[in-house]
Amino acid sequence: MNHADSPIRSMMSRRLTLPARISRWLLIGVAALLPLAIITPIVYWQESNRLRQQATLQTGQAESMLDLMLDYAAQAADSVAPLTNQPCPQIEQALRKQVTVVPFIRSVTLERGGILYCSSLFGVYHRQISSPDKPRPETELRLKSGNVLTPGRPLIIYRKQSGPTAIYIAIDGVHLQFSLDMASDYSPVYMRVGPLWIGPDHAVHPNPSPPFDLLTIERASSRHPYTLISGFNRRDLYHQMASSYELVFLSMAALGLVLAAALRWQLSRPASPTVELQRALDNGEFEPFLQPVVRSDGLGWQGAEVLMRWRHPRDGLIRPDLFIPRAEDCGMIVPMTRQMMRQLARTLGRSRLPPQFHLGINITAAHLRDDALLADCRQFLAHFPPGDLNLVLELTEREMVEPTPEACERLARLRGLGVKIAIDDFGTGHSSLVYLQQLPLDGIKIDKSFTASIGADAPSSHIVDSVAELAHKLKLEIVAEGVETEAQRAYLTRLDVGWLQGYLFARPMPLREFLLRPELDAARSAASSSGPAL
Numbered sequence: 001m002n003h004a005d006s007p008i009r010s011m012m013s014r015r016l017t018l019p020a021r022i023s024r025w026l027l028i029g030v031a032a033l034l035p036l037a038i039i040t041p042i043v044y045w046q047e048s049n050r051l052r053q054q055a056t057l058q059t060g061q062a063e064s065m066l067d068l069m070l071d072y073a074a075q076a077a078d079s080v081a082p083l084t085n086q087p088c089p090q091i092e093q094a095l096r097k098q099v100t101v102v103p104f105i106r107s108v109t110l111e112r113g114g115i116l117y118c119s120s121l122f123g124v125y126h127r128q129i130s131s132p133d134k135p136r137p138e139t140e141l142r143l144k145s146g147n148v149l150t151p152g153r154p155l156i157i158y159r160k161q162s163g164p165t166a167i168y169i170a171i172d173g174v175h176l177q178f179s180l181d182m183a184s185d186y187s188p189v190y191m192r193v194g195p196l197w198i199g200p201d202h203a204v205h206p207n208p209s210p211p212f213d214l215l216t217i218e219r220a221s222s223r224h225p226y227t228l229i230s231g232f233n234r235r236d237l238y239h240q241m242a243s244s245y246e247l248v249f250l251s252m253a254a255l256g257l258v259l260a261a262a263l264r265w266q267l268s269r270p271a272s273p274t275v276e277l278q279r280a281l282d283n284g285e286f287e288p289f290l291q292p293v294v295r296s297d298g299l300g301w302q303g304a305e306v307l308m309r310w311r312h313p314r315d316g317l318i319r320p321d322l323f324i325p326r327a328e329d330c331g332m333i334v335p336m337t338r339q340m341m342r343q344l345a346r347t348l349g350r351s352r353l354p355p356q357f358h359l360g361i362n363i364t365a366a367h368l369r370d371d372a373l374l375a376d377c378r379q380f381l382a383h384f385p386p387g388d389l390n391l392v393l394e395l396t397e398r399e400m401v402e403p404t405p406e407a408c409e410r411l412a413r414l415r416g417l418g419v420k421i422a423i424d425d426f427g428t429g430h431s432s433l434v435y436l437q438q439l440p441l442d443g444i445k446i447d448k449s450f451t452a453s454i455g456a457d458a459p460s461s462h463i464v465d466s467v468a469e470l471a472h473k474l475k476l477e478i479v480a481e482g483v484e485t486e487a488q489r490a491y492l493t494r495l496d497v498g499w500l501q502g503y504l505f506a507r508p509m510p511l512r513e514f515l516l517r518p519e520l521d522a523a524r525s526a527a528s529s530s531g532p533a534l
């Protein structure tokens with residue numbers, strides 16, 4: 001048995017096992033991260049929406065600028081178209097004029113049957129470029145990484161078919177680049193023409209499309225055959241989140257720390273005794289131990305006192321004086337006693353106890369004032385054949401009820417059920433004689449401090465004699481507790497004290513162990529010759 005004051009410490013502070021400590025720290029960790037965990041998805045959602053809108057806006061801006069440029073190219077092609085049936089020398093000036101007056105245009109070239117034959121740059125000219133039979137759409141765009149004059153400088157070619165002649169309008173890549181750069185504010189905007197695309201690195205790339213690992217937005221121009229691509233990467237989003245919401249994240253981290261500190265404080269606060277005792281009650285941790293109460297006339301174990309123990313999951317077996325006073329203070333003693341009585345009744349009701357077995361149960365004053373005590377006792381006795389068990393309620397003198405008419409009536413009703421009433425620790429309070437006189441009683445228990453004084457040359461040693469004499473006169477049964485020596489037993493027997501209890505006979509033991517003890521069988525056989533007991 002653990003004799004330390006551990007239950008008191010367990011009630012006042014929460015010393016925890018390793019797994020409990022780990023889960024407590026985990027909980028505190030969760031509290032610390034909670035505000036950030038809540039705010040991060042919200043910020044993520046908000047910021048990715050903002051970037052999505054931004055990317056959409058950027059492609060819109062780039063589209064307007066590029067469409068404008070290509071509209072000029074289309075306008076130049078339209079101006080040249082009516083002239084294509086004339087020979088090159090007659091129209092080369094007109095081609096040059098287009099380059100001069102129409103914005104963004106770098107050159108105008110005419111092609112027929114796969115041969116470039118007239119250009120604003122070279123005038124009459126002959127260069128084979130493609131197979132003449134290949135069918136082509138009426139207008140077409142082509143992205144090129146350079147041409148004969150400026151290799152390595154991207155350009156975009158607008159091609160328009162006009163009868164047998166194709167008009168090629170070249171727009172300098174610089175303009176293209178400028179438009180894309182202007183639009184690429186938050187994230188880059190790329191232009192894709194056919195299988196090729198051009199981006200902020202000013203180079204023309206073949207497929208695949210530019211990579212965005214989080215979101216890609218594609219926008220096809222409604223006026224010309226090209227597509228704009230924008231979007232953003234996860235890294236860009238995280239970077240934006242960190243820079244735009246820095247303060248929010250810092251405050252949430254601080255809030256998390258405050259929450260964690262508050263939770264830690266709350267968790268390390270002592271559990272209230274009520275909470276701890278209620279937990280133990282729910283877990284069935286209170287169990288009855290029995291100590292034999294023997295007949296001094298040699299009939300052996302004809303009775304027992306029920307002494308509660310707390311089988312604490314961590315602190316082991318706990319003595320009642322370490323938790324009963326707290327249980328009394330917070331009102332838990334009543335449900336604890338009730339649960340123990342039910343447990344006892346179930347087991348003892350099925351056991352073969354000696355007839356007229358004396359079973360002492362400690363009852364507090366609070367329980368005595370509780371209306372349910374009567375029902376509790378009735379239920380308890382219902383598990384035994386009528387009159388077969390002597391249920392004795394031990395009421396400690398130190399906290400005895402006032403002998404009011406109500407208290408007397410309640411005791412009388414209990415006695416009416418066949419329950420006996422004894423005053424425990426008799427002689428240790430101040431009103432022993434008043435109780436004897438005014439309360440309906442069946443017996444008294446001489447406190448072990450008086451038993452211990454037997455044989456000693458102390459004034460208290462005479463109290464045992466006087467109490468025994470008084471009890472005999474009042475026809476009350478007497479139990480002497482704390483009998484530890486043969487001399488005490490002999491002395492008390494001489495005084496005609498009917499019942500003895502103490503370590504001399506046995507210490508309190510678990511209920512099951514008590515029921516298996518051979519002394520109980522011996523008492524059962526001896527009982528037939530015994531008289532009525534307390």
Ligand code: C2E
Nearest residue numbers: 307308319320321324362363364482483484501502503508
């Ligand atoms: P108590 O009612 O006076 O019970 C007798 C106490 O004396 C028990 O202590 C018992 O183990 C101890 N005792 C028995 N024989 C000897 C002996 O020869 N020498 C010595 N030195 N001690 C002996 P325990 O079990 O520790 O109980 C202490 C007190 O706790 C009890 O005193 C009783 O007031 C209270 N208690 C125990 N169980 C209950 C219960 O179920 N309800 C209530 N209300 N109080 C209880």
Ligand code: CA
Nearest residue numbers: 305362394424
């Ligand atoms: Ca007692």
Ligand code: CA
Nearest residue numbers: 425447448481
């Ligand atoms: Ca006592």
